Amino acid sequence: MKGGMMQxxxxxxxxxxxxxPYIDVMLVLLVIxxxxxxxxxxxxxxxxxxxxxxxxxxxxxxxxxxxxxxANGAYFLQVGDxxxxxxxxxxxxxxxxxxxxxxxxxxxxxxxxxxxxxGTVVRLMSVLQQAGATNVGLITEAxxxxxxxx
Numbered sequence: 260m261k262g263g264m265m266q267x268x269x270x271x272x273x274x275x276x277x278x279x280p281y282i283d284v285m286l287v288l289l290v291i292x293x294x295x296x297x298x299x300x301x302x303x304x305x306x307x308x309x310x311x312x313x314x315x316x317x318x319x320x321x322x323x324x325x326x327x328x329x330a331n332g333a334y335f336l337q338v339g340d341x342x343x344x345x346x347x348x349x350x351x352x353x354x355x356x357x358x359x360x361x362x363x364x365x366x367x368x369x370x371x372x373x374x375x376x377x378g379t380v381v382r383l384m385s386v387l388q389q390a391g392a393t394n395v396g397l398i399t400e401a402x403x404x405x406x407x408x409x
Contacts, residue, residue, distance in 0.1 A: 324358055325398070326351060326387065327370040332379050352386045359391035367392040 327335040333345035336354050346354075355367065367387055371380040387395050 324355065324365060324367045324392075325370055326355070326367065326383060328372060328375050328379055328383060330372040330374040332375060334383065348382065348386055351383070352390045355387055355390040355392060365392075366394045366396060368396050368398050370398040 323339070325337040327337065329335070329345075334348055334351050335345060336343045336351055338358065343354075358365065369380065369383060369387070371383075384395055
């Protein structure tokens with residue numbers, strides 16, 4: 260008896276995936292990354308040593324670029340054995356930019372007087388990065404300590 264019992268209609272399972280929610284999530288993540296990415300690049304990258312280290316062995320054929328800051332906050336640029344007179348920070352940027360245009364893998368070292376303000380050295384390192392110096396290091400002197408324990 261077919262008339263008394265209703266046959267249930269079975270639907271075929273869908274084999275398609277609804278991708279609209281995934282696109283919405285992707286767009287929200289894209290906006291979040293676009294907003295946060297500029298905030299992540301506003302620092303000066305400095306790799307701090309965890310322990311005392313040995314001196315860096317410089318390559319013989321590469322002249323090092325050393326930018327010094329004295330206790331008064333004046334900047335000096337030294338390429339190889341050639342030193343300079345005191346110069347403003349903008350002139351340091353121009354000179355380092357010209358040097359980096361010739362050879363971008365050249366190492367730039369910063370020598371700062373211990374009495375100079377921290378902000379002066381940070382501004383210098385930021386300017387060096389803007390000039391194209393990707394490898395910036397700090398020159399320090401070994402601390403003289405009494406190792407006999409007394």
